[in-house]
């Protein structure tokens with residue numbers, strides 16, 4: 001049996017797994033990371049996550065997903081918001097020194113999009129856009145099985161497109177970005193603007209919505225409409241046949257999904273609406289990273 005090694009570098013951990021071409025995870029391993037880690041510490045954490053999985057006879061490719069900014073061609077993580085002491089870390093070089101097989105690095109939102117296309121509910125879509133609903137709002141576009149990479153693999157920053165003119169201040173410094181309205185950060189920020197109250201986690205906001213709290217409902221509805229407008233822009237621009245919403249915030253889909261889907265379908269061109277599929281659900285980041293290997297095979301013949 002031959003496996004792909006998928007590695008996901010997340011906010012507080014590195015997750016690795018051996019996967020097959022059908023998207024089944026056969027063996028997994030995790031190592032924790034923390035904000036004090038420099039390049040050497042981080043290299044050690046990668047070893048902890050992958051060394052127990054490294055069977056040189058059975059792994060034929062490696063895919064790594066990481067938050068940006070990265071250089072996908074050179075296999076470098078430039079820096080990371082969660083690991084501020086990381087600096088120009090040559091992640092693919094480090095791993096291929098241990099096992100010399102084809103290896104790929106890409107932005108985590110791009111990996112989520114590719115994973116959804118190869119293994120998720122939108123499997124087989126010819127033209128798919130994926131929104132990642134988490135701490136921030138990310139995006140990735142897969143056209144005919146191939147990622148749109150942009151410059152060096154830094155992805156489709158749909159969260160930082162302007163939806164509300166002169167709207168709320170975003171972490172990127174601009175006003176009215178989609179992420180400022182629909183993301184864990186954005187929803188909490190807008191709730192604080194509305195009520196003066198700081199919530200500790202977005203799950204608290206969803207509990208308030210479920211209990212009938214009017215301010216929480218208002219903020220979620222506003223965020224939902226902003227997200228729908230961002231999706232409308234994408235559908236009209238790229239003519240996608242499918243949109244997938246993935247990530248932690250989809251656990252509360254029942255509180256906003258119907259409104260979101262209706263607003264997207266009713267606002268895009270009718271001819272596009274008729275054939276548009278909308279999916280949602282959690283995704284497995286290890287599979288997304290691993291799917292880079294399958295895309296690489298396709299591109300390299």
Ligand SMILES: [Zn+2]
Pocket residue numbers: 159160161170171172173174177179
């Ligand atoms: Zn922004």
